[in-house]
Amino acid sequence: MRxxxxxxPTVKETPxxxxxxxxxxxxxxxxxxxxxxxxxxxxxxxxxxxxxxxxIIREEMDRGGAQEVLMPILTPAELWQxxxxxxxxxxxxxxxxxxxxxxxALGPTHEEVIxxxxxxxxxxxxxxxxxxxxxxxxxxxxxxxxxGVMRSREFLMKDGYSFDADDEACDKTYWIMFGAYQxxxxxxxxxxxxxxxxxxxxGGSFTHEFMVLAETGxxxxxxxxxxxxxxNLEKATGVPAPHAAPAAGGATQKAYTPGKHTVEHVSExxxxxxxxxxxxxxxxxxxxxxxxxxxxxxxVNEVKLKNxxxxxxxxxxxAEKVMEVTKAPVGFAGPVGLSGARVVADKALQGGHQYVxxxxxxxxxxxxxELGRDFKDPEWADLxxxxxxxxCPKCGKPLKAGRGIEVGQTFKLGLKYSKAMKCVYLxxxxxxxxxxxxxxxIGVTRTVGAxxxxxxxxxxxxxxxxxxxxxxxxxxxxxxxxxxxxxxxxCYEDLKKAGYEVLYxxxxxxxxxxxxxxxxxxxxxxxxxxxxxxxxxxxxxVKRRRLxxxxxxxxxxxxxxxxxxxxxxxxxxxx
RNA sequence: CGGGGCGUGGCGCAGCGGUAGCGCACUUGGUUUGGGACCAAGGGGUCGUGAGUUCAAAUCUCACCGCCCCGACCA
Numbered sequence: 001m002r003x004x005x006x007x008x009p010t011v012k013e014t015p016x017x018x019x020x021x022x023x024x025x026x027x028x029x030x031x032x033x034x035x036x037x038x039x040x041x042x043x044x045x046x047x048x049x050x051x052x053x054x055x056i057i058r059e060e061m062d063r064g065g066a067q068e069v070l071m072p073i074l075t076p077a078e079l080w081q082x083x084x085x086x087x088x089x090x091x092x093x094x095x096x097x098x099x100x101x102x103x104x105a106l107g108p109t110h111e112e113v114i115x116x117x118x119x120x121x122x123x124x125x126x127x128x129x130x131x132x133x134x135x136x137x138x139x140x141x142x143x144x145x146x147x148g149v150m151r152s153r154e155f156l157m158k159d160g161y162s163f164d165a166d167d168e169a170c171d172k173t174y175w176i177m178f179g180a181y182q183x184x185x186x187x188x189x190x191x192x193x194x195x196x197x198x199x200x201x202x203g204g205s206f207t208h209e210f211m212v213l214a215e216t217g218x219x220x221x222x223x224x225x226x227x228x229x230x231x232n233l234e235k236a237t238g239v240p241a242p243h244a245a246p247a248a249g250g251a252t253q254k255a256y257t258p259g260k261h262t263v264e265h266v267s268e269x270x271x272x273x274x275x276x277x278x279x280x281x282x283x284x285x286x287x288x289x290x291x292x293x294x295x296x297x298x299x300v301n302e303v304k305l306k307n308x309x310x311x312x313x314x315x316x317x318x319a320e321k322v323m324e325v326t327k328a329p330v331g332f333a334g335p336v337g338l339s340g341a342r343v344v345a346d347k348a349l350q351g352g353h354q355y356v357x358x359x360x361x362x363x364x365x366x367x368x369x370e371l372g373r374d375f376k377d378p379e380w381a382d383l384x385x386x387x388x389x390x391x392c393p394k395c396g397k398p399l400k401a402g403r404g405i406e407v408g409q410t411f412k413l414g415l416k417y418s419k420a421m422k423c424v425y426l427x428x429x430x431x432x433x434x435x436x437x438x439x440x441x442i443g444v445t446r447t448v449g450a451x452x453x454x455x456x457x458x459x460x461x462x463x464x465x466x467x468x469x470x471x472x473x474x475x476x477x478x479x480x481x482x483x484x485x486x487x488x489x490x491c492y493e494d495l496k497k498a499g500y501e502v503l504y505x506x507x508x509x510x511x512x513x514x515x516x517x518x519x520x521x522x523x524x525x526x527x528x529x530x531x532x533x534x535x536x537x538x539x540x541x542v543k544r545r546r547l548x549x550x551x552x553x554x555x556x557x558x559x560x561x562x563x564x565x566x567x568x569x570x571x572x573x574x575x
Numbered sequence: 576c577g578g579g580g581c582g583u584g585g586c587g588c589a590g591c592g593g594u595a596g597c598g599c600a601c602u603u604g605g606u607u608u609g610g611g612a613c614c615a616a617g618g619g620g621u622c623g624u625g626a627g628u629u630c631a632a633a634u635c636u637c638a639c640c641g642c643c644c645c646g647a648c649c650a
Contacts, residue, residue, distance in 0.1 A: 012599070012611065013587045017643055037642065092649075109650050143576085143648050151649080159650090207650095218649090409650070441650065477609060513610035520610090533609060 001470070003505040007044055010518050020216045022453035023148030025461050029522050031448075031469075038145025038153035040445075045522070048469035049448045050156060054135050056187045056466065057158050057442060064180040066131040066160055071113045073137055077103035079112040083420045094139040094153075106139035111417050111439060114161045119423035122435065125165050128425060129173055133160030135444060149449035150218065150405065156444035163418075163435040165425070170436035174412050177440045181210055181408055183575040184442065188451055189464020190407070195221050196231040197409065198303050207411040210442075211404025212450040219406050222399045224392035229399075234303040237382055238390025238399050240295070244275040245354035249368045252336070255356075258363040261331020263296040266365055270356060273297075278349060278357040278369065280333035282322045282341065285311035289325045293335055293345035294384050295352070301385040308344065308381045326360050334358035335375040336366055343378040350380065405450045406443075413437040461523025462546050465569035470503040472562060473524040477512040477531030488530040491540065491558060495528070498559055500566070520545070525569045526562060544569065 009030040017034065018024040026032050031046030042050060058068065080086035080093070086105070094106040107113065114132060122130070138157045145153050160177065164170040178194070185192045190212050197209040209232055211221055222236035223229070231237070260266045263277045277296025282289055283305065290309060292300050306314045319330050325341050326333040334357035335343060349355075355369040371377070390399050417423065418434040427433045448467065455462040465471055472495055476488035488506070495502045503524060505515045512531060519527050529541040529550075539552040542561040553561050 009585095011586060015586070016581085016588095019644070034642090089650095090648095111650090138650095140649080144644095144646090146644080157650095411650080439650085480608070511608050511610085511612060513608085513612080516610045518611080529609085531609060 001503050003503060004507050006503075008522070009043070010521055018148065020147050020150070020453065021456050022150070022216075022449045025452050025456055025521075025523075026148055026449065029461060032149070034148075038142060038151070040149065040152060040154075045469040046448070049451075049463075049467050050444060052467040052469075053188060053444050053447050054156075054158070057135065057184055057444070060180045060184045060187070061133050061158070061160060063183075064131070064176045065129075066133045066162075066177075066180075068134060069117075069132050070134050070136060071107070071110050071117070073107050073139070074104050075107050075110075075113055077105060079116055080105055083112055083417060085112070092141050092143075094141050107136075108138055108140045109157075109439075109441070110134070110159055111161065111413070111437075112421070115417045115421045115423045115437070118161075118163055118435070119418075119421060122163065122423065122425050125425050125427045125433075128435070129162060129164045129169055131160065131162040131173060131177075133158060133440070147216070147218075147449075149445045150453075152445065155446065158440075158442040158444055160440040162438040162440070163423070164438075165427070165433065165435070167414075167436055170412060170414075170438055174410065174438045177410055177438065178208065181410060181440070181442070185210055185212070185407065185447075186575045187573050188447060188467050189455070189573040190447075190451060191454060192407070193221070193223065193228075193230040193404070195404070196235050198232065198235050198307065207409060209404075209406045210408035210410075212407050212447075212454055213402060214405050214450065214453045215403055216453060217403040217405040219404050221402050221404050222386045222390075223402050224395060224397055224399055226397035227392060227395040229392050229394045231386075233385060233401075234301060236386040236399075237393045238386040239393060239396060240298070240348040240387070241275065241389045243352035244273045245352060247353055248370055249354040252369055252374055253367050254359055255365045255367050256363060257365045260363075260365075261329070266356065267296065270365070270367065272356055272367075276352070276354060276356055278335060278355045280326075280335060280338075280358055282317040282325050282333060283314060284317045284321060285309045285314045287313075289317060289321060289341040291325070291333065291335065291338055291341045291343045292383060293343065293349060293378060295346065295348050296356075298346065298348060298384040298387055300346075300383060304381075304385075305344070305383050308383060326358070328358070328360050328362050332358040332360060332362060332364065334360055334366060334369070335378065336360070336369060338375070343376075344383060345378040345380055346383040347380050348384055405446065405453060407447045407450050408440070408442040410440045411438060413439055456523070459517075460521035463523045463525055464573050465525040465566065466573040468524050469522075470501040470524050471526060471566060472500050472502045473519045473522065473527040474502050474504045475512075475515045475519060475527060475529045475531075476504070476506050477515065477529060477533075479506065479508045479510075481532050484530060484532050484535060487535060487540070487555060490555070491528055491530055494559060495562065498562075500562065526565050528558060528562065 011028050014024045015027050032040045032042045096104050135158045145151050162173040192212045194208045194210050197207050220233040257266050260269050263274050267274050274296035279294050279296050281292045322330045356367050357369045359366045392399050415434050423435050424432040478484040492504045527543045540558050541550045543550045544565050551561050
């Protein structure tokens with residue numbers, strides 16, 4: 001492609017709306033433009049990268065035995081009502097009415113649609129396993145779209161769904177898809193980690209999120225560098241730091257703690273470490289009060305709590321409710337003598353002694369509180385977020401906090417949708433059986449954003465060659481010099497003939513410096529620079545964007561050099 | 576939805592009661608041409624929208640709309 005004829009509107013100044021590197025660069029390099037909040041159009045360069053990612057996804061999904069289909073974006077409300085998600089999905093589901101006032105949703109994901117398709121076509125166990133996917137536009141009316149392509153309201157997604165005869169077969173499919181995902185993201189040149197996660201609204205028994213590691217990622221994760229354990233913070237477990245008081249002390253005593261209602265303040269006053277505190281928080285779950293106990297140095301994890309309580313709605317109780325339940329203002333809640341609320345406690349409290357807890361009385365705390373002695377055993381569960389200083393649940397080495405961009409997620413759905421929608425097949429035994437489902441998503445647009453987020457420098461993008469819009473950027477540095485122009489044209493023809501995707505900056509009006517800056521910004525992995533200075537010495541320059549040094553070779557060796565450098569680049573994207 | 580910020584040529588910004596400006600980009604001509612060239616001459620804006628205050632509003636007031644950030648939320 002000749003730049004002189006292409007729509008590649010690069011901009012020197014960063015548009016004010018962009019905050020993170022990938023967003024800035026996608027706008028600056030002319031990959032996309034914003035149409036409205038969270039809605040973008042992709043220009044030729046952006047579209048080429050999207051197609052590259054889609055190509056890799058297709059190859060790996062097909063290799064994993066999946067078949068590509070295409071489902072509608074506009075989906076009838078009835079399907080959503082069947083599973084209850086017409087209600088449950090809430091405002092994030094984009095709804096539209098047709099001229100007859102019939103309700104539709106713009107698909108945010110397609111479990112209902114695909115399950116409907118399969119239940120109509122699936123008759124016999126002989127048709128299983130079945131694994132179908134599509135790459136299509138999804139709509140989610142996000143509360144707050146942000147960071148460009150990272151959280152948008154309309155985006156490209158690959159969504160795949162598997163149907164198996166039984167649990168064991170589903171597991172097998174799940175791990176095949178898991179492997180396909182590893183290959184996909186490696187081939188996209190991404191540094192990523194599959195992490196254990198919560199399954200949220202999609203539901204199901206277990207799930208992995210594929211996180212591209214990046215500081216600007218929206219998701220907090222816990223990582224173990226020693227053994228590779230990684231989990232979303234909302235799901236992560238850890239081995240807590242040791243208890244402050246490993247042995248039982250004397251009888252419970254009342255301590256006067258006027259106006260001190262945080263663990264931090266009481267800890268200071270009593271000169272006792274936070275690990276020795278029982279923090280009691282009052283939540284309201286589906287209208288009922290629940291007292292949650294965690295160690296003073298830990299935080300309640302609302303996702304874990306919600307899952308444990310199997311609650312639909314969960315929130316911290318308002319002050320009046322706390323007063324009603326604990327007979328004291330906020331800050332003096334404790335488990336001793338507490339009644340009128342379900343009591344759940346985080347397991348990390350077990351094994352500790354001489355605890356400090358609220359006395360259920362204004363301005364008083366209790367010390368030397370013992371589990372089981374001073375209050376009845378609560379319901380135990382893992383209810384806390386991993387804290388700094390925790391050990392890895394697998395190997396015990398210290399966990400590290402990190403951030404990631406979720407580019408994909410795999411779910412083992414089990415029977416959730418096949419039960420709700422009666423997706424059954426006739427088994428060998430002549431009876432109907434529900435199919436066991438899995439589902440597998442990849443944010444295609446987000447993957448492109450994540451690649452840029454992870455691969456850029458002060459001058460621009462550093463595309464992994466597998467997803468770069470073009471492989472080679474050919475620069476004609478002195479367009480008015482016929483000799484130079486001729487040599488560059490020849491390079492263009494030769495490179496194309498050799499099968500490379502070449503972007504040829506043949507612009508007559510742009511100076512050499514301008515072209516260098518644009519080339520750095522666009523970030524194609526390889527560049528070939530043809531200029532008068534080089535030709536005088538009988539050489540053409542070949543450069544890798546990510547490296548400083550330039551190879552100067554005679555015209556006849558340009559192809560060999562490009563081949564060599566391209567091979568190096570491809571190694572970085574090997575599955 | 577709560578908190579904060581911003582809407583002025585395509586982009587980045589200044590102006591903050593009294594004739595709409597600057598830089599970049601764009602058009603034309605010329606000189607240039609190895610790290611975002613220079614000179615000259617041009618074109619382009621109902622100052623987000625609507626009410627109001629005023630002799631006079633981009634500027635003050637109110638409402639609405641849009642955009643961005645933090646939070647809540649998020650397959």
